[in-house]
Each structure stands twice: as C-alpha cells, then as structure tokens.
Amino acid sequence: MASFTTSLLTGGLRRYAAAAALLAGGLVATPAKAQTWMVSTTPYIKLGVLDKYNALGGYSAVFIVTDEKTTKQFLLTKVVAKGENGVDVFFPTEPSDPEYFKNMAGLAAQPTPGSYTWECRVNGKRAVGGHFVYPETGNDITVVGAAAKR
DSSP, X not given: OOOHHHHHHHHHHHHHHHHHHHHHHHHSOOOOSSXXXXXXXXXXXXXXXXXXXXXXXXXXXXEEEEETTTOOEEEEEEEEOXXXXXXXXXXXXXXXXXXXXXXXXXXXXXXXXXXXXXXXXXXXXXXXXXXXXXXXXXXXXXXXXOOOOO
C-alpha cells in the first residue's frame, strides 16, 4: 500500500510532466501558411587558354583577374598535363573548391559587380588576356498560397 507522501509526489510529478509537455508543445513552430522560397543567383565568367597545336606539352597556367575599381588581384594556377592542350576556369570560384581564385593574403574572390581585366601567364609569360564586366544580379520571390490582405 502506498503512503500519502508517495501518492502526492507521484501526482505532483505527473502534473509537472504534463506542464512540461504543454510548454514544449508551445515551443514547436507552427506550420507555414504559405510556400516560402529561398533563391540565389550567381553568375560566373569562364576564362580559358588553349595551346592550339599542343606545342608545349604540359604547362603551368596562372590566371590573374584584376578588379579595375580597387586594383585587387586574384590568382588561380592550373597545371595542364602533357597530352591536354587547354584549361577553362570560372571566376569567381567557390572557396570550398580545392583550387580557387584568391588574393595574395589567401582570401577568396567575391562576386562583386564591376569591370575587370584578366590575363593568363603560361610558364611565366603573358599568353592571353582580356576584360569583362561582372554583372549585378537580383532575385524576385513569389509567395504561393498567401492570403490576400485587404
């Protein structure tokens, strides 16, 4: 037979457990009333160099991109193996990639709109170059299922 104290303690614990469950239930997020979208747009500039007649065999290609406004330079080195004659790279490169465009301090190039010049040095000598304008982008989001406000 249970004592009065045990019954009171057990009943108190039940009420405490019920209150804790109610509190935890109140902390859970309510379901969304409308579809919510996340969006991203990131353009890339494709740069490349090609030894048209494969005269060099293998070579080292250093791509240098310069922001005309800030004069910051970003470099990416690619080794082209013998038997391959060219390589393409994308600017900017994701910093999570093992090889990415970075400045001398090791910081990754950011997708900043503006005018840039670029060149590729093959085995230490300027082989090709050019310029480009990195575009500004924006996103529009449509909320599906939202109630109209009056």
